[in-house]
Amino acid sequence: MRRPFPALRPLAALAVRRPLAALAVLRPLAMLAVRRPLTAPAVLRPLALLQPLAVLTMLRPLAVLATLCALACAPGARAQTAGAAADSGAEAGASARAAESDQTARAAESGQSARAAESAPIYAPDEAQRARDELAQRMYRDALQSIAEGRRSDASDTLVRLIDMEPLHAGAWMELALVQCGLGRAAEAERLFAAIEQRFNPPQGILELIAEARAGGCNNWQTVSTLNLAFARGIDQNVNQGALNSLFYDGGQAIPLTSDFLPKHDQYTALSGDYVRDLTPNGTAGFAQLQVRRNDTLHQYDSSSLFVGTETPWRFGRWTARGTVMAGFVTLGSQFYQRQGQLQLRIGPPLPLPNKFQFSVMGGVTHLSYLTLSNFNANMVELRGLFTYRSEQDYASLSYGRLNDEALGPRPGGNRHGELASVQWRRRLAGGVTGEVGYTYQTWHGSSAFSPDLIEEVRQQATHVLRAAFTYPLSKTQSLQLELRQVRNRENISIFQYNNRQLQLSWQWQGL
Secondary structure, eight states, X not given: OOOOOGGGHHHHHHHHHOHHHHHHHHHHHHHHHHHOTTTSOGGGGGGGGGHHHHXXXXXXXXXXXXXXXXXXXXXXXXXXXXXXXXXXXXXXXXXHHHHHHTHHHHHHHHHHHHHHHHTSOOOOOOHHHHHHHHHHHHHHHHHHHHHHTTOHHHHHHHHHHHHHHOTTOHHHHHHHHHHHHHTXXXXXXXXXXXXXXXXXXXXXXXXXXXXXXXXXXXXXXXXXXXXXXXXXXXXXXXXXXXXXXXXXXXXXXXXXOOGGGSOOOEEEEEEEEEEEEEOSTTSOEEEEEEEEEEESSOGGGOEEEEEEEEEEEEEETTEEEEEEEEEXXXXXXXXXXXXXXXXXXXXXXXXXXXXXXXXXXXXXXXXXXXXSSSSOOEEEEEEEEEEEEEOSSEEEEXXXXXXXXXXXXXXXXXXXXXXXXXXXXXXXXXXXOEEEEEEEEEEEEEEEEEETTTEEEEEEXXXXXXXXXXXXXXXXXXXXXXXXXXXXXXXXXXXXXEEEEEXXXXXXXEEO
């Protein structure tokens, strides 16, 4: 039998009457107890146990209030609060005007709850029950992650196990019903909708959501497709990657380079598109990516590429994985230039990272086949780690990896190995504008003289790419993006060194 948590009884009572106000009180109290446990009032320190709830309130308030009652209410009160948990879905969808009218009431209720809590005794929750609650929260987060990644079958399995363990988890019931409906399991979805209506006494907002799902029909699994298009105009200061130095030094002798080896400036038009479509109910998707660039005058450097492939997610316990198979080709000028085939696997281990952080390891094998060059075919292997941070306002990533490029013939310079590091930061700015900056550093180290009897040096290459972009939304599906790119390629063989700048303005459309 669960022991009551009297210090939280005022919040549980508040949850029954005003769910959003209860969440507004819970979040700052729990975060204060976590961040300043020594200076926080003694009555608040046990609230550090609710740190996962303070985070979960930003994502799924339906489950938070049910768990709050599990910690704070007497056994008979839990069903009442579970029903009130569903009210949070309706209150969350209320208008901004109604939310503003609740500000004063929330502040008053917060003060009353804190004063009531200070006068109440504190009991530590049973360790076994605490572990059970933490497991339930983790399972719910895993299910939501599966839904976000399109793995609806995995999400269904996790939610079923969660409901078996926590039968009054209102959020799990609602998410499972919607997942079953999305999978085309109409009878099971209807059974769950009816159980929600009878067991939790949901408010009008939840009832409308259930009615909408019923009206849409759950008879067949519905595929989801997305199509993104972009049209751009740009300026390229070095279309041909011409040499930085107009002189090539051979044995101390300076040899002037012809104009073909020097930078050439041009403007260009670019068109790109990518299409993604679900192939299975558990997240497998097919995709196609097209890019076309046409220069205004230097048409011998026009390029295009087309890639198609599939991507499949998996979950093994708390480990996640995503595999990709891709193939495509690249043209240069008016000729087919290169064929590519790639296998890639991305694994996410269950590390104890702070909320909003993720770490994954990515490995891949790429086969490159050149149609217009001899002895350049190769197999490239890549292994790198990737840290990401994601919040409502920011996205950041940091990656580092090792590369190995094995030549399949007597390629100039032989085999090569290198490193790849990148950092990226994207942030929402005022007026809906999104700003983005990124930096990439890549090295290659050859294994033999680049061209015996002509260029005796072993090629050493280091490329720096700095990128900045601003995206301005025109509508829900359209935006304008201004992008600036700076490239500095440094090598020990002067003829290969170059600088480049590109400025591009693009119109982007996201549809389907």
